[in-house]
Amino acid sequence: MTEPRGFNHPVEGPVEVVYRDARVAALNKPAGLVVIPGRHDGSLDTLTNRLWMALWQEQGLLPETRENCRPLLVHRLDKDTSGLVLFALNLDAQRDLHRQFETHRVVKTYLALVQGAPPQANGRVDAPVGERPSRRKGARGRMGVFGRNAREAVTDYRVLCRDDRYSLLMVTPRTGRTHQIRVHLSHVGCPLAIDPVYHPLAPGEPPADLPMDRLTLHALRVRFQSPPGGGWQEISAPLPDDFARTLDFLGFSSQVR
Numbered sequence: 001m002t003e004p005r006g007f008n009h010p011v012e013g014p015v016e017v018v019y020r021d022a023r024v025a026a027l028n029k030p031a032g033l034v035v036i037p038g039r040h041d042g043s044l045d046t047l048t049n050r051l052w053m054a055l056w057q058e059q060g061l062l063p064e065t066r067e068n069c070r071p072l073l074v075h076r077l078d079k080d081t082s083g084l085v086l087f088a089l090n091l092d093a094q095r096d097l098h099r100q101f102e103t104h105r106v107v108k109t110y111l112a113l114v115q116g117a118p119p120q121a122n123g124r125v126d127a128p129v130g131e132r133p134s135r136r137k138g139a140r141g142r143m144g145v146f147g148r149n150a151r152e153a154v155t156d157y158r159v160l161c162r163d164d165r166y167s168l169l170m171v172t173p174r175t176g177r178t179h180q181i182r183v184h185l186s187h188v189g190c191p192l193a194i195d196p197v198y199h200p201l202a203p204g205e206p207p208a209d210l211p212m213d214r215l216t217l218h219a220l221r222v223r224f225q226s227p228p229g230g231g232w233q234e235i236s237a238p239l240p241d242d243f244a245r246t247l248d249f250l251g252f253s254s255q256v257r
Contacts, residue, residue: 009044010053017054019235023093023227024086025071027051028237031082031214036073048073051087075101075176083110083219084237088227096227101176107223110171110181111239111256112157113216113246114190115199117167121159125184129153129177142197143179145187153177155184160255165209166193168252170220181217192216211249212242 019026027047029035035047051071071087072094086106088094100106129143130150154174161168167190173180182198185191191199193207193216210216223234239247239256247253 009049011044011046011049012053013045013050015047015050015054017051018084018237019233021226023089024097024224024233025051025055025089026222026235026237027085027087029077029082029085029219030240031080031242034079035076035085047085048087055089074098077219078179078182078215078217080215081217081219082237082240082243083217084108084222084235085219086222086224093227096229097224100224100227104174105225107221108173108219109221110173111218111220111243112169112171112181112185113193113243113250113252114167114169114185115165115193116190117159117162118157118169118185118188118190123157123188125153125155125157125188127153127184127187129180129183143177143183145183151175151177153180153184155181157185161252163250166250166252168247168250168255182215210246212246214242216243216246218243 016028017025018028029047033047034043037043037046048071055071071089072091074086074088074094074097077083077085086097088097127145128150129145130147131142132144132147152175156172156174158170159167160170171181179198182192182195186198186200193210194213195215218239219237221234221236223232225232244253247256
């Protein structure tokens with residue numbers, strides 16, 4: 001994976017490490033922080049750069065030796081999604097984890113608060129995802145079902161609880177397309193309760209009845225095999241305060257395991 005400009009700059013900032021061994025680190029990313037700089041965000045304050053600084057300081061390394069202690073990207077989360085992000089801590093581990101993602105052995109589980117409810121209590125969305133034609137009138141979002149160069153995309157879901165307006169889902173993407181969960185949930189008529197891009201009726205402001213104001217999506221768990229060829233690990237990330245408050249407000253908290 002090509003590293004963009006701004007990647008190799010350790011930056012001071014808090015990091016919540018929920019798992020660490022000699023080869024892998026798993027962090028609980030806060031909403032609002034990018035994993036790496038994007039095309040339109042050149043900020044050096046990223047999750048990757050914060051972790052690099054934390055590792056560097058932990059080992060008392062000098063600047064000229066820092067290349068030997070750096071986090072290597074394995075996958076990403078959207079800026080406004082909270083939850084687990086895996087990093088490799090050496091090249092062999094990165095290659096191994098990339099192979100696990102490519103062969104769908106890594107299992108990621110998300111909590112999604114959606115508006116409405118999907119057609120079934122347990123179901124699968126199997127619809128290819130690709131880029132939308134950028135000038136198509138009325139199109140919302142960069143990605144869409146049956147978009148340009150669409151690739152296979154499969155998402156499993158289970159309804160944990162619901163009321164007359166919202167549902168809480170456990171979601172497991174079986175493929176890793178850009179914005180896959182957001183696109184698929186919108187496609188079956190239950191978009192994220194707050195999603196300014198893929199909610200078809202998204203107003204300028206988030207719903208007044210919810211005590212949060214960002215994507216209602218949290219990467220809750222990840223299961224992977226410790227590289228190289230070790231035992232299986234399943235790691236969970238605590239809910240951030242805004243998500244926990246929202247579930248309490250709706251009476252959904254007891255359904256989170």
